[in-house]
Amino acid sequence: MSGAPQFLVEVDHNEYLPAGGQVVDAILTVTASGPDLRDPANVPSAAQVIMIDTSGSMAMPATKLAEAKRATAVAIDTLREGVGFAVVSGTSIARMVYPPQPGMVPATAQTRAQAKAAVAGLRADGGTAIGRWLDLANWLFASYPAEVRHAILLTDGRNEHERPEELQRMLAVCEGRFVCDSRGIGTGWVAGELRAIAATLLGTADGLENPAELPAAFQAMTAAAMGKWVADVALRIWSPAGSTIRTVKQVFPHVQDLSGRRTAVSARIGDYPTGAWGAETREYHLSVALEPDTVGEEVLAARVSLVSAGQMLTQRLILARWTDDTALSTRISAQVAHYTGQAELAAAIQEGLRAREVGDIETATARLGRAVQLAAESGHDETAQLLGRVVDVVDAPTGTISLKRQVNAGDTELTDVRSIKTVRVRKEPG
Template sequence: MVAENGRARFEAEVDQNEFLPAGGRTVDAILTVTATGGTTTGGTTAGGRIAQIIIVDVSGSMAAPATKLAEAKKATATAVDTMPDGTPFAVIAGNGTAAMVYPRERGTVVADARTRAEARAAVHQLWANGGTAIGRWLDLANAVFAGTRAEIKHAILLTDGENQHESREQLERVLAACDGKFICDARGVGHGWVAEELRLISSALLGTADGLESPSELAASFTAMTRAAQGKSTADVALRLWTPANSVVRSVKQVFPRVEDLTGRRTEVSARIGEYPTGAWGAESRDYHITVDVEPDAVGEEILAGRVSLVAGGQVLTERLILAKWTDDTARSTRINRRVAHYTGQAELATAIQEGLRARDAGDEETATAKLGRAVRLATESGHTDTAKLLARVVDVEDARTGTVRLKRRAADENVEIINVRSTKTVRVQRQRED
């Protein structure tokens, strides 16, 4: 199905074992959604449908070492130069407060040769001082975005430190106010940033979170995020799920390219229909794991356990059915769909890493060793080689197949946070026709 006004073409496929044993209730399905085509031009200017804001941490710690702020300035200038003519953009500096860098007044300017040069000059004047209050940075970005009519609004947020100068509750209130207003990709650099804070931000604002090994990676990272945002062509896409009477939606999770639990973000459309936000889409593919409990029926009966679609602007972009059939054939009802099994393991991997690192920070070496050992085993079994390599930075692996590990006595702080923030990234198992 093709949407109008330059939107992408959306196609979906469902993988599941629809057979349930007599009395069985739980239906699992993997929905693969692929968007292709689409354009990012529109309005009177080439970039006018997409607005971008870059938020740069200028707290005092960015001066230690000085290369952090220098590389952040370079990365910001590079990102500005990457934006097509006509893109509304702004740059914000954040420490214990938030301030406009360019333009000086609250708002955006349209990218062209003059405004890019002025932005580079303004960014060059930045210097580091003060603390860190990320909620204030996002609050200002939200106010700036409110002044633009762009269809897709994207922010890049860079920090090198913990959000020390406001409470978790203050940050969560700001995130709630920003929910649905713009997308935010959050990045950490240096030694002091906190993975859980970046994941909190990216999860609430439907972006991505990651950490950088070195400040020298900032320019390439900013460029990639800017270009990825320019590739978005369909805004505010929601996953809509219809389920039958007396059923219960247990969970709706994105499971590729990263694990993101959407269950608690349901918006009721009616008693039997709910929508879950997925953000903006370009040419890309994502997988979702949907679990529904249905009322059991007689052996031999078949029901529609769910109708799932992607919608944007009131238009259905694609739609697929989730089925349930009751059987007394044990071979059929006990077969586990390999994609369901794979992504269940990926979610367990993310949880094991996060719980293991949390226990390590708390000084609980026994729990940390057990959880991180399980993570090593799951990463090895699922072919998650990048995660396995990262885990080897915090544990000595004696036997990856059994998850036998020993905690390293010394592990760089940034290694721990990078492993943590990347714990939700997944690898895909290819679809294949079930027998």
Template sequence: MSALFSAEVDQNEYLPEGGRVVDAIITVTAQGGDLRNTDAAPSAAEVIMVDVSGSMGMPAKKIAEAKKATAIAIDTLRDGVAFAVVAGTSGAHMVYPADARMVPASGQTRAEAKAAVARLRADGGTAIGRWLDLANHLFAGEQAEVKHAILLTDGQNQHESPRDFQRVLDACEGRFVCDSRGVGDDWVARELRLIASTLLGTADGLEDPAELPAAFQAMTETAMGKSVADVSLRVWTPAGATIRFVKQVYPQVEDLTGRRAEVSGRIGDYPTGAWGAESRDYHVSIEVEPDAVGEEVLAARISLVSGGQVLTEKLVLARWTDDTALSTKINPQVAHYTGQAELAAVIQEGLTARDAGDVETATAKLGRAVQLAVASGHEDTAKLLARVVDVVDAPTGTVRLKKQVAGVDAEITNVRSVKTVRVKKKQEG
């Protein structure tokens, strides 16, 4: 059974006289779509890209755990799912099968693939774009509805230019979803976040290679649980209205504004990837033509669509009032996610300034991040920030940059900066 979609809207509904901006949080929930253990799942394809550069052998535990993790991911695939394993260095080569194609998962192919993975050795450089390019080629030969990739690296993308890397990402966009993970202490958060953002996946860093098997299993299980592919958030707006932005704000911040696909002059689709049994929040901000006090207009119609079918739909309204108590009331959901988006931005800006040696800007930005994290109940982010700053006074955002910070601490803080938490809604009655 495919997932059943539902949606809720939280918004700043009342505008002051002459007011134009309508902000709404749309919570979309898909239920009953976890198909990992059923025969009704959509067709799927999986490519696992494993870094086997020389640094993966230092210490040897990294390559050992990476091989163990890849074997677990292979075992987690449903029967019949097309799969391939790619080894990444300064190039990309097939681990299994031997030629550039994908094979259906079965008892035999799993055993053959795990045997091939067990023979991997660490040697060579790092050119992540070439790994993704091979994955894109493999996926192009498959008609699967859900196409998912896992990418593991322990290093910086040193053996190709940023321009070449971006070119490959652009070619892969919309072709498959990719979850990327860094392990060790030399990977770059910015690169992993770029992969996740472009390919609608997730990014994270693991300090201990022993975490890899569980991480690979979780990513593969999630991919096997997807039941609806290529879902878009469709936004209709009335004549004269302008969309200021469309962002995913939970479980992580992702700005979708620039990825609009025009359906018509007043309708645009924003990609959300594949869905299983899960819930996500989106922040849609619209500028409308002001109307008279007491009037109510439809500011937007928000729907989830897949294959031309509307999965769920909600309306966003605008009402004008001269009651300041109504027009100045801020919806807690809107306020919460506005703060979450700012939190992600100031962390990234602060760490960029820190890397550039701009102590003043870094201190100000990371201090603001601490203040926002504490105020919004983002405890995990507050703990991450404590890796790079000494907190003098959290409520006022007074901090000092730590003089000695492990590289991995800054990168993990960066890569997890886009993760968000939900505001707890007050119970009515």
């Protein structure tokens, strides 16, 4: 590419540790600005697969399939000229919609028109086996090499025609092969399944309440994919001998734990995948446990780089020093505190909803009450509104709630799937 991508990393942490202290927590704010994609020399090769649930329930009501077809047509029109694409129909099996034979074709006026005509003929019938849809998508991407590989998966139901371990096995196979954004429509989909897809395939997960929202959602996901200009970026972390990496977690725009995704570069260096990037900002929580040193000593706690295709994009150092000044060592980073609370908020919602599902009222009340309290503290108004669909809030600041007796299934799953969305730290005036 003639225009080089630019990455900037800002670090927020308290570098002062008390005598005997070990843990350094830092928030890494990564901002990317890319080349002008209007210049063909800057445009990476790309491919997209659209997986549409065409099980029998998509006909109830008929607007679900009708809007899914319209959304797919919008996504096809949003593709850049020449981008490889394919459309897959998903039931208890996966089959090609376009092109008719397994493979991908470049987006042109002719192939777009043919694809939209094929999509218009889709009918709803059969079951749901999401792992098989992903299996076909994985094969399609392997058959059409591209730098940016993006998939959209839409479902309205539970993955009921294959065992849970089959879906997990296929996700493991697809990991690192492509990014997948998953969406649920209606009230029968399962938030945990969509979150698992998003977590493994480094995409996003969400639910839509109204089928009429689908076209805009598909357009936004496709446009975002077309705006990516560097693929397979990794967060590379060096830590000193004797240290332990406790946490590597994306905390904005949504919570995504990368701690278990380390690929060893050497004994002290590991890469953590972050997927493809366009012009955007993401934030990460890094926690490192060091061997204690003497008061007054300063050490390099971590060296953080972003790398892609073997090239370093940027680098920052994170320092730590030991002090006997309690005013310094007890200072709390506002960003660290905020995002620790955001991660706890996501966990509290998920744990509370699971407890409610199995009838553990005491745990559900405690965890969802804590979620209401955290949402109020952080100013996460969208989450607070969603929690209001499943609980009656008596006092938000103290987390005092009661569980609603009757809750729409869609409200529960929507609250669950959106639990991982986060908000940024509120900036004080001045």
